Amino acid sequence: MKQVEIDSEGKVTMGPGTLYGSLKRMLEAGLVRESDKRVDPEMDDERRIYYQITGMGTEALAAELERYQHIVTIAQQRKLFPKTFSL
Amino acid sequence: MNEKTTAHALYRKLLTLYPRNFKEQFSESMEQTFNDLYNEQKRQADRGFFSFMFRIFVETALGIIKENILLLAQGNVMKNILTNLRSPSIISFILVFPFMFLELANRRNFHEGFPIALFGLMWLLPVVFILILMPMSRSLRTGNSIITNPIILLIRVVFLALIAWMWLGLLIDQMPCFLGVPNCD
Numbered sequence: 001m002k003q004v005e006i007d008s009e010g011k012v013t014m015g016p017g018t019l020y021g022s023l024k025r026m027l028e029a030g031l032v033r034e035s036d037k038r039v040d041p042e043m044d045d046e047r048r049i050y051y052q053i054t055g056m057g058t059e060a061l062a063a064e065l066e067r068y069q070h071i072v073t074i075a076q077q078r079k080l081f082p083k084t085f086s087l
Numbered sequence: 088m089n090e091k092t093t094a095h096a097l098y099r100k101l102l103t104l105y106p107r108n109f110k111e112q113f114s115e116s117m118e119q120t121f122n123d124l125y126n127e128q129k130r131q132a133d134r135g136f137f138s139f140m141f142r143i144f145v146e147t148a149l150g151i152i153k154e155n156i157l158l159l160a161q162g163n164v165m166k167n168i169l170t171n172l173r174s175p176s177i178i179s180f181i182l183v184f185p186f187m188f189l190e191l192a193n194r195r196n197f198h199e200g201f202p203i204a205l206f207g208l209m210w211l212l213p214v215v216f217i218l219i220l221m222p223m224s225r226s227l228r229t230g231n232s233i234i235t236n237p238i239i240l241l242i243r244v245v246f247l248a249l250i251a252w253m254w255l256g257l258l259i260d261q262m263p264c265f266l267g268v269p270n271c272d
């Protein structure tokens with residue numbers, strides 16, 4: 001949640017309701033799964049559940065990034081970026 | 088009860104409003120996340136603490152609404168309601184059908200309209216009766232006591248008696264019509 005806020009420069013703030021709702025849908029879609037890895041139980045609550053991206057999740061992420069990249073490329077080719085915008 | 092305990096108790100209460108599956112899967116993790124956020128916010132500063140807490144509660148409440156709507160949209164709840172209604176509907180129809188038959192057979196020469204509202208009510212009352220009775224019968228079958236909450240039991244019994252009284256009253260009142268007595272209403 002903190003990372004989302006940092007990455008969006010404070011424009012997006014995510015709470016537990018949004019986070020766990022998204023997590024549920026990603027679990028159902030097979031994009032993430034519960035991780036077997038646990039941090040040192042003495043340093044952390046051992047009931048805490050960690051999640052990791054699955055193979056399918058990695059593929060979906062790559063496809064989505066590729067889609068964004070394609071859109072940006074088209075926008076560059078057609079000179080659609082505003083003059084104030086630089087990449 | 089200190090501030091932290093109160094906030095946690097309130098948040099735990101709020102989480103009970105999530106659909107059952109969601110609650111079973113995530114409520115513990117959500118509590119842990121809330122705990123982390125709470126501690127972090129407290130460490131940073133007391134300024135803006137209440138607005139932060141308010142934001143977390145509102146955001147979670149919106150999540151609850153969203154998950155319940157999604158569950159409804161999936162049709163699981165509607166499916167359960169329809170499944171629960173099927174047996175009472177059929178039993179009630181079997182109960183009312185002989186009187187419908189009598190009405191059709193004995194009053195066919197009177198050229199009156201079929202009393203849809205009357206039979207609708209005669210069908211609906213037993214449906215409600217069975218729906219009230221079902222949780223009690225389920226408790227008895229599973230070996231649970233039905234008097235764990237005497238007030239609810241009393242309310243149920245009163246409603247059952249009222250419905251039975253209304254249905255029998257209706258039946259006795261309309262029996263002459265079912266039997267083909269002229270000029271009855």
